[in-house]
Amino acid sequence: MNNKHWYDSILDAFRIYIPGNNVYRTMRARSARTGTWFILPFIIGFLIFMAKPMVESFVMSFNDVKLIPGEGYELTPVGINNYKHALMVDPEYNTLLVEEIGQMAINTIATLVVSFVVAVILNQEFKGRTLARAIFFLPVILSSGVLPGIEHENEFYDMMSGLAQSVEESGGVDLSASLQNLLQVSGVGGSVFEVVFTMIDSIYDIVMASGIQIIVFLSGLQAISPSLYEAADVEGCSAWESFWKITFPMVSPLLLVNCIYTIIDFFMKNDNKVMELIYDITYQDMKFGISAAMSWIYFAIALAFIGISSFIISKAVKSYE
Amino acid sequence: MSKSKTVFIGKNKSFWDRNRRSEGYLLKRKTKSVAISVVRALLLIGMCFMIIQPLLMRFSTGFMVEKDLYDSTIVLVPRDVTLENYQHVFNLTDFPRSMLNTLWTSLLVSVLQVISCTIVGYGFARYEFPLKKFWFACVIMLIVVPPSTIQTALYMNFANFDLFGLVRLFNNGKPINLRTSILPYTIMSLTCMGLKNGLYIFMLRQYFKGVPKSLEEAAYIDGCGTVHTFTKIMLPDAIPTIASCFLFGFVWQWTDLFYSRNFLSTYSIYSVQLSSIVSRMSRYFSADASKAVIIPNARQQQLISIGVLICCIPLIVLYCFTQKTFVKSLTMTGSKE
Numbered sequence: 047m048n049n050k051h052w053y054d055s056i057l058d059a060f061r062i063y064i065p066g067n068n069v070y071r072t073m074r075a076r077s078a079r080t081g082t083w084f085i086l087p088f089i090i091g092f093l094i095f096m097a098k099p100m101v102e103s104f105v106m107s108f109n110d111v112k113l114i115p116g117e118g119y120e121l122t123p124v125g126i127n128n129y130k131h132a133l134m135v136d137p138e139y140n141t142l143l144v145e146e147i148g149q150m151a152i153n154t155i156a157t158l159v160v161s162f163v164v165a166v167i168l169n170q171e172f173k174g175r176t177l178a179r180a181i182f183f184l185p186v187i188l189s190s191g192v193l194p195g196i197e198h199e200n201e202f203y204d205m206m207s208g209l210a211q212s213v214e215e216s217g218g219v220d221l222s223a224s225l226q227n228l229l230q231v232s233g234v235g236g237s238v239f240e241v242v243f244t245m246i247d248s249i250y251d252i253v254m255a256s257g258i259q260i261i262v263f264l265s266g267l268q269a270i271s272p273s274l275y276e277a278a279d280v281e282g283c284s285a286w287e288s289f290w291k292i293t294f295p296m297v298s299p300l301l302l303v304n305c306i307y308t309i310i311d312f313f314m315k316n317d318n319k320v321m322e323l324i325y326d327i328t329y330q331d332m333k334f335g336i337s338a339a340m341s342w343i344y345f346a347i348a349l350a351f352i353g354i355s356s357f358i359i360s361k362a363v364k365s366y367e
Numbered sequence: 368m369s370k371s372k373t374v375f376i377g378k379n380k381s382f383w384d385r386n387r388r389s390e391g392y393l394l395k396r397k398t399k400s401v402a403i404s405v406v407r408a409l410l411l412i413g414m415c416f417m418i419i420q421p422l423l424m425r426f427s428t429g430f431m432v433e434k435d436l437y438d439s440t441i442v443l444v445p446r447d448v449t450l451e452n453y454q455h456v457f458n459l460t461d462f463p464r465s466m467l468n469t470l471w472t473s474l475l476v477s478v479l480q481v482i483s484c485t486i487v488g489y490g491f492a493r494y495e496f497p498l499k500k501f502w503f504a505c506v507i508m509l510i511v512v513p514p515s516t517i518q519t520a521l522y523m524n525f526a527n528f529d530l531f532g533l534v535r536l537f538n539n540g541k542p543i544n545l546r547t548s549i550l551p552y553t554i555m556s557l558t559c560m561g562l563k564n565g566l567y568i569f570m571l572r573q574y575f576k577g578v579p580k581s582l583e584e585a586a587y588i589d590g591c592g593t594v595h596t597f598t599k600i601m602l603p604d605a606i607p608t609i610a611s612c613f614l615f616g617f618v619w620q621w622t623d624l625f626y627s628r629n630f631l632s633t634y635s636i637y638s639v640q641l642s643s644i645v646s647r648m649s650r651y652f653s654a655d656a657s658k659a660v661i662i663p664n665a666r667q668q669q670l671i672s673i674g675v676l677i678c679c680i681p682l683i684v685l686y687c688f689t690q691k692t693f694v695k696s697l698t699m700t701g702s703k704e
Contacts, residue, residue: 081495091557
């Protein structure tokens with residue numbers, strides 16, 4: 047396979063799939079055809095259920111869509127009016143978008159940190175490790191699909207923590223709030239601490255969202271050969287040093303995987319308010335064009351986020367493979 | 368050095384004795400390790416409690432009489448145990464029927480998804496073919512694109528199903544509405560387009576990539592064809608990974624709202640029922656079906672939490688039984704990522 051021109055690979059592909067030439071009967075061509083048979087279901091599915099709807103929804107986002115029962119739909123081009131409507135006219139979309147994105151940025155960082163720490167702890171030897179692992183993987187179930195949305199929307203805790211609150215008011219101490227006050231009074235940078243405290247307050251959500259990430263980190267940790275630690279120990283490395291010089295660099299490639307997974311997971315969650323809004327606009331208001339525009343904006347932002355974070359992470363950590 | 372000459376400072380000497388001989392090093396090390404394990408235990412117990420506590424809370428409030436909810440002296444242990452709440456939730460969510468529907472659709476869909484994803488993942492891992500990089504980029508796209516981006520178009524596609532004008536040709540120029548059956552979702556599952564299927568393809572590809580080439584070559588020399596190599600050589604070893612993909616698929620399908628709401632709207636699916644439980648509650652509790660009564664918030668929460676619990680329990684039971692294989696296979700797949 048000496049590719050002299052850019053189109054050589056395309057010609058090669060034709061030779062592989064179309065009989066009547068000398069390449070067609072080679073072993074390479076034969077196995078290439080077998081491979082294609084294997085992924086054929088995916089190709090068909092992707093073209094029909096992914097590529098086609100994507101193109102259609104992209105077209106829809108530039109059109110006014112009218113439903114005709116039993117026949118399909120009718121498009122009237124409106125240019126970028128749908129996008130304008132989504133960003134400028136719709137009262138909720140903008141604020142929700144900004145809110146969710148801010149939340150997502152904080153949550154992603156927090157999730158990465160929490161899942162890494164938990165994975166490091168779960169990787170150590172201690173009594174009851176199996177039980178602890180089992181409990182920490184429970185969020186994979188408990189935070190999937192319909193469950194987190196329902197939990198959120200209904201503020202189960204408000205009811206149950208009613209008692210706790212009344213205790214606090216009658217002289218008890220809300221630790222995080224008083225600590226926050228103390229720090230702010232003593233003049234430490236307010237806004238930074240506010241972010242930290244919102245993170246602490248939402249620790250439950252973060253732990254619930256980090257089931258898979260813990261598993262990924264844990265698997266990375268287990269793949270590190272113990273001989274590395276032994277060598278470091280012999281050379282007089284302390285546990286702290288070997289953590290930063292061995293554990294962290296070896297696991298850091300997974301940081302990227304986890305970061306992308308966390309972002310995607312956050313964007314697709316059911317309790318995501320933007321998703322709810324888009325769903326409502328689609329099925330209750332039947333404004334298909336606008337909802338398509340909204341979801342494309344949302345998707346573009348998600349992509350941009352994934353792009354930026356993978357750029358930063360891939361610059362920051364080296365891959366040791 | 369013979370064994371008798373080795374000096375063991377230990378066994379029958381006391382800790383402080385040994386500590387003195389090591390010039391305080393032993394005590395230092397011991398303190399350190401105890402401190403670390405105490406901190407670790409505190410962290411872990413705290414976090415585990417945080418995960419478990421809501422479940423416990425749900426479980427206990429589920430048995431409370433409405434009056435108990437407002438009584439602040441009652442925490443966790445109900446005073447009057449009642450099963451009446453469960454009866455209400457069963458009625459509200461169309462219980463046995465919706466659960467059975469969820470069970471068979473989840474099983475069907477996840478089995479189909481796993482079969483097709485295994486085949487595709489194997490193709491990606493073991494064969495070279497033109498445009499491979501492009502198709503794999505498409506798999507990644509499948510993971511990244513939020514389903515809401517294409518939901519409108521998908522909805523339209525299935526509401527007026529028409530494969531390149533072919534259906535129109537045979538059906539008096541009319542497309543058919545496929546949204547009323549499970550067919551579209553089965554087709555999607557068969558072609559790897561279900562919930563998070565890109566992830567399963569990715570996981571299985573990672574697994575198959577790690578299988579040594581020599582295994583395949585040996586099979587080839589012994590006269591094993593493509594299909595046999597796949598089914599007899601590759602599949603048996605891949606079972607843990609496939610099983611964990613299946614479990615993921617099953618769990619995610621079980622609780623899924625997006626695809627169920629869009630494609631399975633004619634079946635009563637538990638997750639869909641659960642998501643709209645609040646809106647049906649007020650009508651259910653009023654004596655007159657046309658009038659709605661206001662349900663106190665605490666009461667609503669109680670019923671919802673029972674609903675969530677009912678949704679979780681089968682999954683948790685399933686998880687308990689399969690936990691070992693699950694974790695093992697995940698650590699296997701992950702190590703190659």
